[in-house]
Amino acid sequence: MPDGDPAALIELLRARTDGLPSWLQGHIGRVVTESRRLAPLHEVDPLRVQAAAWGHDLYRHFDDDALLREAAALGIAPDVAQQAAPILLHGPVAALRAQSDWGVRDTEVLEAIRVHTTGRPDMSPIALTLFLADKLEPAKVSADPGLAGIRTLANHHPAAALLAFLDRRIAQYLASGGVVHPLALETRNWALSQVGGREA
Ligand SMILES: [Fe+2]
Numbered sequence: 001m002p003d004g005d006p007a008a009l010i011e012l013l014r015a016r017t018d019g020l021p022s023w024l025q026g027h028i029g030r031v032v033t034e035s036r037r038l039a040p041l042h043e044v045d046p047l048r049v050q051a052a053a054w055g056h057d058l059y060r061h062f063d064d065d066a067l068l069r070e071a072a073a074l075g076i077a078p079d080v081a082q083q084a085a086p087i088l089l090h091g092p093v094a095a096l097r098a099q100s101d102w103g104v105r106d107t108e109v110l111e112a113i114r115v116h117t118t119g120r121p122d123m124s125p126i127a128l129t130l131f132l133a134d135k136l137e138p139a140k141v142s143a144d145p146g147l148a149g150i151r152t153l154a155n156h157h158p159a160a161a162l163l164a165f166l167d168r169r170i171a172q173y174l175a176s177g178g179v180v181h182p183l184a185l186e187t188r189n190w191a192l193s194q195v196g197g198r199e200a
């Protein structure tokens with residue numbers, strides 16, 4: 001069992017990335033590197049956040065039907081947003097598989113994997129570091145240079161970076177007529193409270 005041994009937990013989850021599509025392996029590797037870079041700046045355990053990074057996208061390549069089947073098999077009832085955009089299920093599915101099938105017991109690592117797409121209010125520091133590493137890894141910034149300033153902000157002001165990222169992303173989803181998961185909105189309001197803002 002990997003409990004209490006982050007190095008073993010890393011190896012368990014890293015091994016699960018063998019055989020994933022190369023585009024996904026590339027992204028996961030960059031998120032691991034970004035998590036390792038941010039960990040000392042955020043004063044979180046670098047090994048536990050790296051473990052979460054290895055595990056976060058193990059179901060990212062599943063199509064909508066496959067994710068809905070996985071959710072059903074795991075007893076997850078998709079909410080309205082997840083029904084409209086099943087990709088929102090890839091974090092919860094990975095976390096539940098890790099917990100029920102792979103023996104992962106580290107609750108903060110499991111939470112980081114589960115909420116990496118939406119965040120959640122009061123998310124743990126490990127979950128926050130993974131969220132930012134995932135959204136701001138170098139290829140994401142290259143594809144959307146407007147993220148560069150938020151990546152810099154994330155070095156020393158993670159809650160402010162979370163707020164800036166979600167403000168931007170939610171506005172993009174609304175402008176394009178896309179689905180916004182309620183947890184993303186709740187996380188945005190929590191981030192606002194963390195930086196001394198006032199909830200509307
Ligand atoms: Fe993801």
Ligand SMILES: [Fe+2]
Pocket residue numbers: 027031056057134
């Ligand atoms: Fe990711």
